[in-house]
Every structure is written in C-alpha cells, then in structure tokens.
Amino acid sequence: MKINEICKIVDAEILQSKGRLNIDIHTAFAADLMSDTLFIIMREEDPLLLITGVTNLSVVRTASILDIPAVLFVRGKNVPPETIQLAEQNEILLLRSKHIMFVSCGLLYQAGIQGVSWGM
Amino acid sequence: MGNVSVSELRYTVGPSSYDSVGSKAMQVKKFLQDYFPSQDYLRRLGVCVFEAEANLAIHTTSGGDLLIVIYNNRVKVVAQDTGPGIPDIDKALTPGFTTAPEMARQLGFGGGVGLNNIQRFADSFWLESLKRGTTLVFEVWNDDSTQFDY
Amino acid sequence: MMTLRNLITKLPFEVLTKNCNLDVTFQHVYASDLLSNALASVNPETAWITVQVHQNILGIASIKQCPIIIFSEGSTPEASVISLAEEKGIFLATSSYPTFELSGLLYCLLKEE
Numbered sequence: 001m002k003i004n005e006i007c008k009i010v011d012a013e014i015l016q017s018k019g020r021l022n023i024d025i026h027t028a029f030a031a032d033l034m035s036d037t038l039f040i041i042m043r044e045e046d047p048l049l050l051i052t053g054v055t056n057l058s059v060v061r062t063a064s065i066l067d068i069p070a071v072l073f074v075r076g077k078n079v080p081p082e083t084i085q086l087a088e089q090n091e092i093l094l095l096r097s098k099h100i101m102f103v104s105c106g107l108l109y110q111a112g113i114q115g116v117s118w119g120m
Numbered sequence: 121m122g123n124v125s126v127s128e129l130r131y132t133v134g135p136s137s138y139d140s141v142g143s144k145a146m147q148v149k150k151f152l153q154d155y156f157p158s159q160d161y162l163r164r165l166g167v168c169v170f171e172a173e174a175n176l177a178i179h180t181t182s183g184g185d186l187l188i189v190i191y192n193n194r195v196k197v198v199a200q201d202t203g204p205g206i207p208d209i210d211k212a213l214t215p216g217f218t219t220a221p222e223m224a225r226q227l228g229f230g231g232g233v234g235l236n237n238i239q240r241f242a243d244s245f246w247l248e249s250l251k252r253g254t255t256l257v258f259e260v261w262n263d264d265s266t267q268f269d270y
Numbered sequence: 271m272m273t274l275r276n277l278i279t280k281l282p283f284e285v286l287t288k289n290c291n292l293d294v295t296f297q298h299v300y301a302s303d304l305l306s307n308a309l310a311s312v313n314p315e316t317a318w319i320t321v322q323v324h325q326n327i328l329g330i331a332s333i334k335q336c337p338i339i340i341f342s343e344g345s346t347p348e349a350s351v352i353s354l355a356e357e358k359g360i361f362l363a364t365s366s367y368p369t370f371e372l373s374g375l376l377y378c379l380l381k382e383e
Contacts, residue, residue, distance in 0.1 A: 030370040032303035034141075034174070035231035036321055036343065038167045039240070051370065053302060054228035058174075061142025065149060065166035067159060075307070090146075100311070102301040102319065102373045109374020116368060216323040216345060226306060231321065 001025050001113060003070065006049065007095060009111050010104045012072060015079055016087045016094035020069045023047045028072075029116045030105050034062050040116050048116065049108075053101055055079045060086045069093060074101045126155070129188040133176035138227050141177050145170035148188055155190060156262050164241040165195055165260045171234040172199040172256060178224045180204070180254075194243070194261040199254075206249040213239070213247075271297045272383050274338065274361055277317075280379055281372075283340065283363035286352050290361040294337045299380070301342075301373050305330060312336035317376070319369055323347035331360050342369040 003021055007014060030051040031037045037050060050063055050071045060083055063071050069092060073079055076098035087094045097104050109115075129151060131144040149166040156162060169188070176184040176199060184201030206212045212219075213235055220230025235256075239245050242258035249255075275292035278285060300311045301319040309330050312318050317338040320327065323345050331339055339355075341347070341364040347355075355362045365372050 028370050029368060030301065030373065031321070031368075032228055032307075033231035033321065034228045035171065035233045035237055036303075038170060038237050039233065052228070053304060053307060056227055057139055057143075058141045058228060061146050062170070064146055065142065065170055066163055100300065101369070102299045102377065105301065105370045105373035106377025109371065110378060113370075115371030115374070216321075216347075218324070226304060228304070231303070232323075 001111065003093060003095070005111075006072070006108065009107050010072065010095075010097040010099055012095040012097040014093065015073075015096050016084050016092070018088045019091035019093040020047070021093065023069055025049050025070065026114060027116050028105070028108055028113050030101055034058055037062050038066070040066065049113070051101060051104055051108075053077060055083055057083055057086055059083070060090065060092055063087075063092045064090045070095065072097060072104065074099060074104045123191070125189045125191055127190040129190075131173075131186040131188075132183065133173055133186060134183040135177065135180050136223075137177045137183065138224060138229070141174045141229070142170050144173045144186055152190070152195070158262060161260070161262050168238045168242050168258060168260055169197060171237050172197055172258075174229060175199065175234055175256070176201055178220050178229055194259050196257065196259045199256040202253045203251060205251040206247075206254055209247060209249060271295050272380060276383075277379070278363065281365065281375060283365050286346070286362040286364060287356045287360070289356065290359065294361065296338055297380075299373065299376050301369050309334065319372055319376075321345040321369070323351065325351050325354065327351075328354055328358060328360060332358055337361060338363075340365060340372070342367055342372045
C-alpha cells in the first residue's frame with residue numbers, strides 16, 4: 001500500500017515528505033514505548049510503518065536506527081519542528097492522523113496491513 | 121586477527137538528556153557504515169547502543185560515558201556511569217520492570233526492556249553495579265563472512 | 271458494544287484475573303502506553319490495551335472506572351498486580367499479539383457487533 005493510500009485510510013496529512021515516498025508498505029507496528037519498537041528488527045528489507053503517539057526526537061532516531069521509512073503519529077498530536085527537521089535530515093516520512101491509535105490500527109488492519117511477528 | 125582494535129569512539133551522555141537520546145547511537149551507526157556493510161548487523165548494534173545511551177540519560181545522577189571499540193569482526197561497547205547504581209540487578213533484568221522517572225515515561229521511555237533488548241541482540245553481556253557506579257559491557261559480533269580486512 | 275464473555279471466546283487471550291464479572295460490556299477501546307494519555311481517555315465503557323504492567327495502571331483504571339485492561343505483546347504483570355486487580359474488580363488478560371494486530375482484530379470484531 002502506498003503512502004498516499006495510507007493517508008486516505010487514516011485521514012492523515014504528510015508532515016514531512018522528504019524520503020521514500022514511493023514505497024509499498026505491508027506491515028505496521030504500533031507502540032508508544034521506544035524499547036518495544038527497538039525490539040522489532042526487520043528481517044527482510046520490508047518497509048514498515050511505525051505508529052505512535054509520542055512525537056519527540058527519539059522517535060525519529062528510533063526509526064533511523066531501525067531503517068523504518070515512515071512514522072504515523074496518532075491522536076492529532078502537535079509535532080515539534082525539531083522532530084520534523086530531524087526527520088527531514090534523515091529522510092524519514094512523517095504522517096499525522098487525528099484518529100486515536102486503536103482506530104488508526106483498526107482501519108489499516110482492515111485495509112490489509114499486517115502486524116509484525118513479534119516473539120519474546 | 122580479532123583482538124586488535126581498529127578504531128574507537130567516545131561519547132559523554134548527560135543526565136536527564138531526554139532530548140538527545142539516540143543521537144549517539146545514530147552517530148555510531150553512521151560511522152560504522154564503512155566498516156560493516158550488513159544492515160542487519162548495524163541495526164542490532166544500533167539498538168544496543170541506543171538502549172545503553174538511554175539508560176545513561178534516564179537512570180544516572182551525572183550521566184555517563186560510552187566507549188565504542190571497533191574490531192574487524194565485532195564492536196564492543198562499554199557504558200559507565202558514576203551512580204546511583206542498580207539496587208537489584210535481577211529486578212532490573214526483569215522485562216517490564218522500570219525505575220524510570222515519570223518524566224521519562226511520558227516521553228516513551230521506561231518500557232522496562234532496555235537491558236533485555238541488549239541481552240537479546242548482543243553476543244556477550246556483562247553488568248556490574250555498585251552505588252558508586254555501573255559498568256555495562258557488551259559485544260555485538262558480525263556474522264557476515266565479508267569482514268573487512270586491515 | 272461487546273461483553274467480556276463474548277470477547278474472550280472470540281480472541282485467544284490468557285485471562286489473568288479470576289472471578290471477574292464477564293457480563294461487563296465495553297464500547298470503546300483505547301490503546302496507549304502513556305499513562306497520562308490513558309488517564310485522560312479511558313472510562314467505564316473502555317477496554318484499555320497496553321504493554322505497561324506496573325501497578326500504576328490499576329490506579330488509573332480505578333479512578334476512571336475502566337473495567338478491562340488487555341496486555342499486548344505477551345506482557346504480563348506480577349502476581350501482586352493481578353491480585354490487586356481482582357480486589358478492585360478490574361479484568362486483566364494478556365495476548366501475544368502486538369498492539370497493531372490486537373487493535374486490528376478487536377476493531378473488526380466491534381464493528382460486527
């Protein structure tokens with residue numbers, strides 16, 4: 001699913017568009033806690049969408065460490081300019097939906113996006 | 121072949137430096153692109169450095185130091201601080217257990233699996249803690265057969 | 271709207287609390303690991319999805335009368351937290367699914383009801 005389609009499904013706007021705009025996303029991971037996100041290591045080069053309600057710089061850095069190409073902020077949160085700037089420098093796309101996390105995940109899941117297999 | 125270090129990086133992490141958590145990990149990952157071409161390896165290492173950096177920022181009184189030692193087939197990380205120490209290491213290593221302050225938790229930290237993530241992705245893990253300071257040492261080995269030669 | 275009884279037959283949870291009232295209903299689901307977000311958003315009609323397992327979550331669920339907490343990613347609280355939840359009548363269950371998938375499954379289920 002392309003980024004534009006994702007935006008339509010969750011009513012999202014693109015806050016930062018420098019990056020891999022043309023990617024095809026099949027999987028998503030939702031977390032507010034960075035350590036949970038860091039637990040996910042993509043096994044193949046499969047672009048993942050990170051869905052989160054936290055909008056600080058560390059989210060962008062987490063995405064960068066894991067080579068995650070796009071982050072979807074939920075709950076219509078205000079995203080600080082520093083976050084957008086760091087994302088731009090690192091070519092990580094930033095989207096924002098007004099929906100809460102549960103609804104955003106629900107809509108995307110319904111549309112065919114799958115979860116990452118997570119095993120402890 | 122494996123015991124001469126090729127290069128070293130050193131960073132200082134300040135206490136409660138929530139805004140910069142992950143900045144050193146990113147620098148390390150970028151620096152190592154020339155040494156280790158495997159993206160999978162760089163991610164594993166990046167995660168471990170990120171967590172070590174986050175711990176120094178969140179759980180120390182005065183911050184701490186990160187030493188990154190680069191060998192041709194692995195990277196060793198030493199994270200040291202000067203306190204306050206981990207009162208119960210077993211608890212600290214229990215997934216979900218955290219002593220992160222409220223401020224940190226509101227920013228997405230304090231999941232309680234930082235050390236566990238390092239244990240999971242590093243190939244060796246050593247942790248010693250006293251009130252006067254904690255030392256964490258771990259190594260992440262590169263399994264990729266295309267090791268660089270020096 | 272859905273009852274707890276219905277929910278636990280439809281999704282593979284491990285129920286942690288004993289003797290909870292399974293006729294409790296919920297209409298909304300809120301997924302968040304940030305406690306202040308949850309404090310602002312959960313209510314008597316909400317099921318709360320989180321990975322947070324420390325005791326604070328019960329304080330929040332109590333204050334807002336949120337009857338259900340479902341842990342994702344296989345997170346499981348300590349026995350003391352489970353006992354406290356039983357005392358307070360808060361239902362706890364855990365699922366091995368990550369938050370994204372758990373939310374997706376629950377979203378689709380709620381739509382059918």
